[in-house]
Amino acid sequence: MGSLGEKYVVAGVDMTDLYPVPFPDNLPTVELQTVSVAKLLSHDEQESQRIFAFCKDPGFFLLDLTDHPEGVRLLQDATDCCRLAKKLFTSLTIDQKREYKTRSAGGGAGIFDMGYFTRDILPSGDVKYNETMNFPVQDMFGYSSSPDFALPGWLEADEVELIKRTMRSGNTMGNIVLSGLEQSLQIANNKLQAAHRLEDPSGDFLRLLRYPGYDPAANADHLRFPAHKDAISLGLLFTWLGGLQLPAVDAERLAHEEISEASWRWARPVPGTAIVNMGDALELLTNGALTSGLHRVVRAPREQAPHDRYSVLLSLRPANTWPMTPLESPVIRPLTAAAKEAKAAAPVLTCAEWGAAKLKALGGRFTEREQRKERLNLKD
Numbered sequence: 149m150g151s152l153g154e155k156y157v158v159a160g161v162d163m164t165d166l167y168p169v170p171f172p173d174n175l176p177t178v179e180l181q182t183v184s185v186a187k188l189l190s191h192d193e194q195e196s197q198r199i200f201a202f203c204k205d206p207g208f209f210l211l212d213l214t215d216h217p218e219g220v221r222l223l224q225d226a227t228d229c230c231r232l233a234k235k236l237f238t239s240l241t242i243d244q245k246r247e248y249k250t251r252s253a254g255g256g257a258g259i260f261d262m263g264y265f266t267r268d269i270l271p272s273g274d275v276k277y278n279e280t281m282n283f284p285v286q287d288m289f290g291y292s293s294s295p296d297f298a299l300p301g302w303l304e305a306d307e308v309e310l311i312k313r314t315m316r317s318g319n320t321m322g323n324i325v326l327s328g329l330e331q332s333l334q335i336a337n338n339k340l341q342a343a344h345r346l347e348d349p350s351g352d353f354l355r356l357l358r359y360p361g362y363d364p365a366a367n368a369d370h371l372r373f374p375a376h377k378d379a380i381s382l383g384l385l386f387t388w389l390g391g392l393q394l395p396a397v398d399a400e401r402l403a404h405e406e407i408s409e410a411s412w413r414w415a416r417p418v419p420g421t422a423i424v425n426m427g428d429a430l431e432l433l434t435n436g437a438l439t440s441g442l443h444r445v446v447r448a449p450r451e452q453a454p455h456d457r458y459s460v461l462l463s464l465r466p467a468n469t470w471p472m473t474p475l476e477s478p479v480i481r482p483l484t485a486a487a488k489e490a491k492a493a494a495p496v497l498t499c500a501e502w503g504a505a506k507l508k509a510l511g512g513r514f515t516e517r518e519q520r521k522e523r524l525n526l527k528d
């Protein structure tokens with residue numbers, strides 16, 4: 149195990165500048181379990197059973213990147229991506245940022261996978277909830293040629309290299325996690341890894357996010373990103389300030405992707421780790437043996453609130469042409485007769501088709517909430 153805890157220099161990676169204020173004490177947090185990269189790489193049976201358990205419930209775990217050079221490389225690159233995010237988001241004007249255009253279709257997936265995006269600009273000129281920049285893996289490496297892919301002129305050549313390097317090590321790390329899951333789920337022929345090869349066109353992306361800091365005393369809406377599950381296989385999330393919230397162990401489930409307000413807990417960022425979350429694609433491919441993790445983002449807690457919060461998210465999705473149906477394994481329940489019948493009536497979707505259908509839903513959440521004039525005020 150590497151040197152975790154409240155040290156901001158871990159495994160030689162200095163992140164002191166990214167922690168302006170420590171995470172406050174005495175907040176209700178979730179205790180995420182920590183998994184070792186080195187143990188996963190040595191095919192440690194116990195470690196593979198542990199990630200299986202955490203990917204089933206709660207669908208989240210911390211990956212300790214400090215105990216293997218592959219992990220340290222990713223940690224260094226993700227940290228540098230955070231600094232790049234800080235530079236781009238805070239030094240460019242909104243018009244310059246918008247030169248990096250979004251597109252509606254990512255390899256036919258119809259997803260937000262490219263460009264700069266923010267929903268609302270405040271009268272002060274700052275963004276209301278968050279701002280994001282997405283970089284699509286397939287186009288960055290030229291694995292798929294889309295005529296509408298264009299990087300903005302303000303992105304320097306060495307910054308493009310950093311993003312590509314981070315994507316490469318993110319895919320390697322994601323596949324290390326998948327190999328542990330193949331072991332515990334008894335999936336033959338490395339089928340999970342075969343679905344997530346860097347060089348197969350997919351909706352994989354690297355996302356930079358900024359959540360502006362603000363006056364904690366202001367009576368502002370504290371929600372930054374509504375509750376959702378990710379329409380991906382798995383995410384590797386790097387974040388340095390609080391804001392991410394996950395359901396409590398005994399969360400009160402109200403409806404689909406909804407829990408009671410009292411059931412949300414803070415995820416404490418742990419230096420040297422990535423937060424790994426399961427997404428909807430792995431839940432589908434394992435017919436529910438793994439569970440997609442529900443999460444949301446609120447303003448940073450207490451003393452951290454005035455500071456801008458940044459995240460770097462690396463996502464893995466199955467290849468665009470991958471058939472979205474459960475994989476075969478003694479541990480994965482086969483489809484029930486009713487489900488089989490329903491499937492027989494409709495063709496199995498490719499991942500690109502599946503992704504397009506999934507992502508239509510999320511965009512509407514903000515709008516619905518605004519129409520209901522809903523606001524979130526946290527006491528803590």
Ligand SMILES: O=C(O)CCC(=O)C(=O)O
Pocket residue numbers: 355357373378385387391392443445458459461
């Ligand atoms: O910024 C974060 O902590 C999470 C972002 C997120 O959930 C997403 O982009 O899907």
Ligand SMILES: [Fe+2]
Pocket residue numbers: 376377378443
């Ligand atoms: Fe998410």
